[in-house]
Amino acid sequence: MSGGSARSLAKGSAPPGPVPEGLIRVYSMRFCPFAQRTLLVLKAKGIRHEIININLKNKPEWFFKKNPFGLVPVLENSQGQLIYESAITCEYLDEAYPGKKLLPDDPYEKAYQKMVFELFSKIPSLVASFLRRQNEEDCSGLKEELQKEFSKLEEVLTNKKTTFFGGNSVSMIDYLIWPWFERLEVLELNDCADHTPKLKLWMAAMREDSAVSALLTEPKVLRGFLSLYLENSPEACDYGL
Amino acid sequence: MEDATRALGKGSQPPGPVPEGLIRIYSMRFCPYAHRTRLVLRAKGIRHEVININLRNKPEWYYTKHPFGQIPVLENSKCQLIYESVIACEYLDDAYPGRKLYPYDPYERARQKMLLELFYKILGYQNTIFFGGDRISMIDYLFWPWFERLDVYGIADCLNHMPALRLWTAAMKQDPTVCALLIDKNIFLGFLNLYFQNNPDAFDYGLPC
Numbered sequence: 001m002s003g004g005s006a007r008s009l010a011k012g013s014a015p016p017g018p019v020p021e022g023l024i025r026v027y028s029m030r031f032c033p034f035a036q037r038t039l040l041v042l043k044a045k046g047i048r049h050e051i052i053n054i055n056l057k058n059k060p061e062w063f064f065k066k067n068p069f070g071l072v073p074v075l076e077n078s079q080g081q082l083i084y085e086s087a088i089t090c091e092y093l094d095e096a097y098p099g100k101k102l103l104p105d106d107p108y109e110k111a112y113q114k115m116v117f118e119l120f121s122k123i124p125s126l127v128a129s130f131l132r133r134q135n136e137e138d139c140s141g142l143k144e145e146l147q148k149e150f151s152k153l154e155e156v157l158t159n160k161k162t163t164f165f166g167g168n169s170v171s172m173i174d175y176l177i178w179p180w181f182e183r184l185e186v187l188e189l190n191d192c193a194d195h196t197p198k199l200k201l202w203m204a205a206m207r208e209d210s211a212v213s214a215l216l217t218e219p220k221v222l223r224g225f226l227s228l229y230l231e232n233s234p235e236a237c238d239y240g241l
Numbered sequence: 242m243e244d245a246t247r248a249l250g251k252g253s254q255p256p257g258p259v260p261e262g263l264i265r266i267y268s269m270r271f272c273p274y275a276h277r278t279r280l281v282l283r284a285k286g287i288r289h290e291v292i293n294i295n296l297r298n299k300p301e302w303y304y305t306k307h308p309f310g311q312i313p314v315l316e317n318s319k320c321q322l323i324y325e326s327v328i329a330c331e332y333l334d335d336a337y338p339g340r341k342l343y344p345y346d347p348y349e350r351a352r353q354k355m356l357l358e359l360f361y362k363i364l365g366y367q368n369t370i371f372f373g374g375d376r377i378s379m380i381d382y383l384f385w386p387w388f389e390r391l392d393v394y395g396i397a398d399c400l401n402h403m404p405a406l407r408l409w410t411a412a413m414k415q416d417p418t419v420c421a422l423l424i425d426k427n428i429f430l431g432f433l434n435l436y437f438q439n440n441p442d443a444f445d446y447g448l449p450c
Contacts, residue, residue, distance in 0.1 A: 069362075077348075079348075081348045083348065083351045083352075083355070084355065085354070085355055085358050088351050088354045088355055088358070089351075091350075091351070091354070092347050092348065092350070092351040095347035095350065096347040096348070107332050107335035107336035108317075108319075108321050108323070108332065108336070110331075110332075110335065111323045111328050111329075111331065111332040111335075114325070114328045114331070115323070115324065115325060115328060118325055118328070
């Protein structure tokens with residue numbers, strides 16, 4: 001398994017060759033929370049994979065042949081099949097590969113995880129808006145909204161009476177939402193979880209998970225990336241290499 | 242039609258538990274999202290009962306079925322509630338035997354889900370009245386024929402969904418070009434009827450003799 005710390009490919013780069021058999025390729029970016037979902041599932045299921053990082057501020061032309069939307073993550077297998085949209089890539093991996101199932105077999109429990117995923121769905125754009133905030137007013141408004149969303153998740157944990165969102169062990173829904181919670185510290189949004197103690201406990205428990213801890217990014221590296229990214233610097237995606 | 246019942250509104254009695262062997266759908270006869278779930282129930286031959294909800298005058302008890310009072314919602318005899326139309330459809334495919342609607346192959350399943358995202362992105366691309374801006378342009382004409390045909394089937398949009406698309410359809414119908422070529426609903430339905438019977442006279446349906 002290689003490529004996680006490889007320099008990103010940009011405009012003018014040669015397109016990569018076909019994916020060797022026995023391997024699956026993920027087009028990614030070291031700091032992208034959506035791509036992190038796919039990397040978490042690859043790790044949790046022990047799937048042999050290679051990573052090609054894409055410079056999202058200076059995309060290679062060939063990348064639009066992999067995903068017409070030009071976004072990461074994208075999976076490419078040795079049959080040349082392409083799968084994109086992070087949640088779809090995660091479900092595909094769970095279905096196509098053996099080993100520990102991250103989604104439950106029970107139809108209702110599986111549907112329940114998807115309903116929780118819907119509950120979470122406003123958080124990525126709130127966090128993105130927070131990153132781009134212009135002033136203090138935006139800041140407090142956004143923090144309030146984030147707290148509201150966190151309360152919804154707290155309610156789930158309260159009703160389920162389990163540590164994780166799918167039960168007493170980590171499962172798909174936990175991996176799908178984790179990347180944004182990893183970023184709270186660096187964004188100075190940790191206090192938004194002050195009124196949601198079970199969510200806080202969940203965050204601590206997630207850090208103990210082997211896939212999560214293997215993919216944690218050092219806060220100062222994340223900060224370095226964020227400031228370059230907000231300035232639209234083409235160097236952002238390779239920060240720290 | 243199992244769903245030809247009056248919609249329940251404020252002040253109505255909450256329904257009892259769902260009997261075993263049945264699944265219940267909270268629905269509305271003209272809602273396209275609930276329509277999805279009813280299609281799957283029918284396609285899989287799943288025994289179900291329909292409770293229509295008055296979306297402009299929701300029963301207070303309905304918020305115990307869905308936190309925001311949306312439809313569709315499935316309720317089974319174990320009191321489990323499933324909502325979001327796509328999630329409900331997948332649940333039915335997983336939980337019930339018989340013909341599988343999603344493919345078995347993981348890649349083909351993923352492809353169907355990617356297509357659905359494309360559909361939402363098309364709807365999401367619209368942030369002005371017309372798809373290309375504030376005036377009708379090529380892309381609107383390129384989309385219109387499919388939407389005109391949907392409109393001919395007379396399914397009024399669910400009032401809470403897709404207001405932008407409703408506005409677009411109304412705006413399109415004011416365009417002189419679109420108007421001039423609008424297909425008469427009855428003639429179109431007459432055509433379809435003959436077409437599906439492989440009748441070669443289909444193509445001339447509605448022309449003066």
